[in-house]
Amino acid sequence: MADEHAKPEHDYHLVDPSPWPIVGAFAALITAIGAVMWMAQHKGAPIGGMTFGGTMFFVGLGGILLVMYAWWSDII
Secondary structure, three states: OHHHHOOOOOOOOOOOOOOHHHHHHHHHHHHHHHHHHHHHHHHOOOHHHOOOHHHHHHHHHHHHHHHHHHHHHHHO
């Protein structure tokens, strides 16, 4: 009777919960905001006087690359 509930047989694969999708989404958001700020800065009208759009863009891009590495490390 205990064996009936031990391991369910599914026709599909259930993956383990992972933090990487939400971390990747946050890194993509930082990249997008940084890109908009950087482009506005080059146009001559920085948003709110902030001039660190390029730095924010590359920090977000680094975050995306870090998420790619970490996520694939978990899979492999």
